[in-house]
Amino acid sequence: MAYKSPEEELEQFLSAQPSWLRKILQYDFPLTHDEILACNQSDSWWKDGGAEVQEKYETILQRIPAKWREHRERHKQFVLAGCLAGRPGRPRKDPLAEEAQQLRSSGKSYAQVTKQLNLRHGEGTTTSEAIRKLLISRKRGHTPDKT
Numbered sequence: 001m002a003y004k005s006p007e008e009e010l011e012q013f014l015s016a017q018p019s020w021l022r023k024i025l026q027y028d029f030p031l032t033h034d035e036i037l038a039c040n041q042s043d044s045w046w047k048d049g050g051a052e053v054q055e056k057y058e059t060i061l062q063r064i065p066a067k068w069r070e071h072r073e074r075h076k077q078f079v080l081a082g083c084l085a086g087r088p089g090r091p092r093k094d095p096l097a098e099e100a101q102q103l104r105s106s107g108k109s110y111a112q113v114t115k116q117l118n119l120r121h122g123e124g125t126t127t128s129e130a131i132r133k134l135l136i137s138r139k140r141g142h143t144p145d146k147t
Contacts, residue, residue: 006063013060017053018042025057027074096121097138100131 004012014022020035022028031039061068096117103113110128118125126134 006060010057010060010064010067013057021053025054026071027078029078093134096126097134100126100135101138104135 014025017025018035018038020031020039023031023035024039058071061071099120100113100117103116104110108116110132113131114126114128117131
């Protein structure tokens with residue numbers, strides 16, 4: 001008996017499965033209406049060896065590194081599809097910066113600006129150093145010092 005390559009074994013294994021099962025194993029969604037009906041009619045497939053089918057499929061795939069990497073990436077995308085993406089970063093402080101800039105323009109020091117903002121927005125809202133950096137970052141054409 002001649003040995004089959006992993007690719008041939010995979011092709012033979014998948015061809016023996018119904019189309020809906022092939023799509024589930026390969027995370028190749030969506031299923032067609034007919035495939036959904038067929039899947040629902042054989043809902044016992046998982047109880048009757050579905051885990052073994054998946055294990056066999058993954059065992060074959062592991063012998064084909066490129067396909068295994070692709071499968072793991074699809075699995076990751078499938079699992080993470082229901083997760084909400086996190087926020088991209090902290091919120092900007094534009095309103096606080098505008099208020100601080102107005103106070104600085106009226107001749108107040110950073111310490112005075114900080115005191116005024118902390119009185120309006122609550123103690124601990126900001127510090128003199130944070131206000132200084134916030135206003136410097138908003139100046140046009142400013143590039144931060146490299147230290």
